[in-house]
Amino acid sequence: MSITVINPNSNEAVTEGLRDTLTGFPNVTCLTLTEGPFGIESQRDSDAVILPMLDLMRATPEASAFVIACYSDPGLDAARSVSSVPVFGIQEAGLATALCRADMFGVIAIGEPSILRHRKYMRRMGVLERLAGERALNMSVDETARGANTFNRLKTVGADLIGDGAGCLILGCAGMARHRAPLEKHLAVPVIDPTQAAVTLAHGTLVASRL
Amino acid sequence: MSITVINPNSNEAVTEGLRDTLTGFPNVTCLTLTEGPFGIESQRDSDAVILPMLDLMRATPEASAFVIACYSDPGLDAARSVSSVPVFGIQEAGLATALCRADMFGVIAIGEPSILRHRKYMRRMGVLERLAGERALNMSVDETARGANTFNRLKTVGADLIGDGAGCLILGCAGMARHRAPLEKHLAVPVIDPTQAAVTLAHGTLVASRL
Amino acid sequence: MSITVINPNSNEAVTEGLRDTLTGFPNVTCLTLTEGPFGIESQRDSDAVILPMLDLMRATPEASAFVIACYSDPGLDAARSVSSVPVFGIQEAGLATALCRADMFGVIAIGEPSILRHRKYMRRMGVLERLAGERALNMSVDETARGANTFNRLKTVGADLIGDGAGCLILGCAGMARHRAPLEKHLAVPVIDPTQAAVTLAHGTLVASRL
Amino acid sequence: MSITVINPNSNEAVTEGLRDTLTGFPNVTCLTLTEGPFGIESQRDSDAVILPMLDLMRATPEASAFVIACYSDPGLDAARSVSSVPVFGIQEAGLATALCRADMFGVIAIGEPSILRHRKYMRRMGVLERLAGERALNMSVDETARGANTFNRLKTVGADLIGDGAGCLILGCAGMARHRAPLEKHLAVPVIDPTQAAVTLAHGTLVASRL
Amino acid sequence: MSITVINPNSNEAVTEGLRDTLTGFPNVTCLTLTEGPFGIESQRDSDAVILPMLDLMRATPEASAFVIACYSDPGLDAARSVSSVPVFGIQEAGLATALCRADMFGVIAIGEPSILRHRKYMRRMGVLERLAGERALNMSVDETARGANTFNRLKTVGADLIGDGAGCLILGCAGMARHRAPLEKHLAVPVIDPTQAAVTLAHGTLVASRL
């Protein structure tokens, strides 16, 4: 039983961060898509990783399940159509989990432009009626990776979303998991890291398959 | 870390069945609501278990998470509003999980009358756009508990739902988990047991909370 | 022909207020649920009144129709499933009536927290597309019961909702009926008291049943 | 206090039928739109009655409320925009009432072609999620006006709609009210006559306005 | 092959403006409905033009397609039901075109009151999920017809709608086409003139019909 988490960008530091936040889950392997761009920042980037990611999946026959660890869920439909094992996308898993924690959820994006893309994804997924709101940190990925200010912004934006009616929050990015627990504690509502959510579903699927 | 699964009916055999299908998940305790009816068969039954179930929850301070193991998710809103730990309903968790396995899902009900109640629940949850169909075994609970014919009906009804467009199936009842793996194998689409789905989400929530 | 209006809290003054605002409707009897809490202020309170309310209904065989006079419509599904006569909830009736008075409606809540619960109810009922907005008086029930300031707040909040696009307004509470007519006159849009709306529907149902 | 029910076609026998089915409601006056066609059978017919109907309304200053008694609700928006008293359409009122009687409703149309027009109306009104189905008698208006077969067809079609999931039924035409009570008795689910539903709402509005 | 564009108000200057903005499309004839009001400013005005417009259509047998050039699409259903050639409404065509230019669209209305009417139309058409927002110039039709300030307001309101998430804009009125190209250039998102959109669809329909 092995869950393979693929970071579809080529930034090994991001993969390392994923490993850190998934230590509690057994049998997880995190891989970097070396053919990916350093960061996925456009629709083209997102589409460009699909074929190499499918190749990496084929080259990982030992995987019992895959998780695509980028919040735009690149190639999820294609991966499902060719893979013989379950494939999970982190945006999809984060949203599905949020449906089970509160009546209305909020999403915290890194940057403003992501909000519209996420909204389209939620409409496609059919869960828009449950969205209280989405708000952006309005920081660069670089800024979020560093310093204390990120957590301050998370607290402010999270509180605003609670004001919008959110009963739980989703971190709308693969790289903010280390803030999950402190933010949940500070805001007193469930905070969902989407990669952990996807690995949770993968893990449960595999446990059930052995019964 | 302890996940308390509550069977809100007083049928200890049902609780025993839950234990059997949750052996793969760590730290799970299954309790019977002794004040519950022998079976939950009406809206009144469903509402009647709420207060004793809240009492049982209060009397279980060691629980890190609760799962309400009846497909009508009785008292889920109330339990969430009074409990200091996460509470999961199995219908909600089963539906949320289905959203991550295929574009359209099907639900297998025991009896015809459940279909309308489930439909109302799915509309409330906001996921009706993803429903391919729901079909009933049209067997008594007693019949499903016994013999081979149950699996035959599951195969027929499951195949019909695939014909309706379902890419995955949910077992719409707490007591059919033993058929999950064989049915998935036979039909070659993901089959979701809702109690396992809820325990999966509870487990992941607890793992994440310790990071 | 007798319409039984049940105040599911035990505050007899509330029941008295209901009687005052229903004098124009024939054959109405208002009962207090003595087992109810003094005020229904939580999901638990709301669920806790269901069983005693069903008992009260059974103990009122002369009723030709029931109205549950609390804006959270506690026990409506259960009451319908066991009662042999029509049962109306006041939130549901108020919303249905609003659909017939203007294209978009607004709701005036007593307090901020009610807004999310009402929103969930409207989503469940499938009428959210018609909601222009909901805004709260942000007064305590106690304050609303007293003085002139309530009407001032109603005027302000009502005007804000008209600014949101509301063509008619619903008083989102069982106890504001005395403000209905003056507010309608002041704001020049239809204002709906939900208890009157439910009694209206009950009355029409009974008239039709005698033809 | 006077409720003016306008039959927008020029068939006085239809108006007479309306009078018969509204005898239980006080202060109702039924008028025939003499400029209307003998029957409203097309979109053009429906649009053609609007201006003369507005004239008739202006010429009826004693009305405290108007009901437009044709199931296509011709001119409802225009009438509301010019009338100083409440105006009710029977399709709208019938649908709103159905929302308060069961989770899913069914509609019985006279002829197949009406079904699509009604569906458009329900989508516009925002209540399509609650529709279990609509089915047609497939009789001419003439046939429905005569004999026993109409009731037989109503029983068959109504039972089919219950099979579709309908928990209550709407008679999708202004002229079937005499079948309401017998059909309700036969099928054991609420049956709603839309003209009675609209007069009910008009009546309640007027009663409330005098408090 | 002849596309007949009907200006349903009697203001010949408006018709002349339509001609100017349709010069690029072949075989277009613009007619004024002389029986129409000078401006369509109410629901009654909108309904009042239907019958004379149907007459004008019947009196124009050479038309291969009709375009109703008023943003409220008066009489569109009736025209389609009686005309043997395709009929297009400009609001409908503008909205349909917007669906093909960006994920979310914004609408620019002349005045505040139009916003609610347009919203009702979009709900009926089933495209409300794609609306980013609608905002009004808050100018009189007279003011918009004159001077430079109109373009300034268009720029401000358009930028606000882009801030709301709009990826393209619709000019919500038949008479602003001359601002389309400059506004598109200034805001750098597609700007859609609804009359041009309707004539485009009419033209394509006729071209295809000759293949």
Add this chain to the structure above:
Amino acid sequence: MSITVINPNSNEAVTEGLRDTLTGFPNVTCLTLTEGPFGIESQRDSDAVILPMLDLMRATPEASAFVIACYSDPGLDAARSVSSVPVFGIQEAGLATALCRADMFGVIAIGEPSILRHRKYMRRMGVLERLAGERALNMSVDETARGANTFNRLKTVGADLIGDGAGCLILGCAGMARHRAPLEKHLAVPVIDPTQAAVTLAHGTLVASRL
């Protein structure tokens, strides 16, 4: 002014067919994506054409607009995000056009499996409320390319969709345009070829841009 239609599969015969059905539109150039598969038959095929198609677009600087002529609209989001000229997808354009021809539309698919993919696309686009139904010819692409039986199946399936409530039909494939006019004549409802629909929108956009 040049509209570039890209056939994203490498089958030159398909491109030739597109040319034949677009002869009535001026300034259209049809290109074959030589890097594409011979037919697009899977999600992977569909994703695989995106990058080479973007390259082909970049290598066609003379294009004033692009049309992606495959009914799965591969790469539409990516193409829009990198192209400086308008890009149209044929499924999207066909659906948008259908919204302007009748209240409910039907779609004719080649094969059964396409129906679910198309349904997902319509949900994403937010137009599912307008779908009367989709039905498949259940022929191979090869069979449809040949003989008379295709038209017979189109007539049968089209008539069934009209029975489902469709007031117009969309040919759900890039290669059936030659049947459009005869089918429309036979069935007496508008029939829409999606490639023609997309070229129509592209053409209108370009005409408007020159005013």
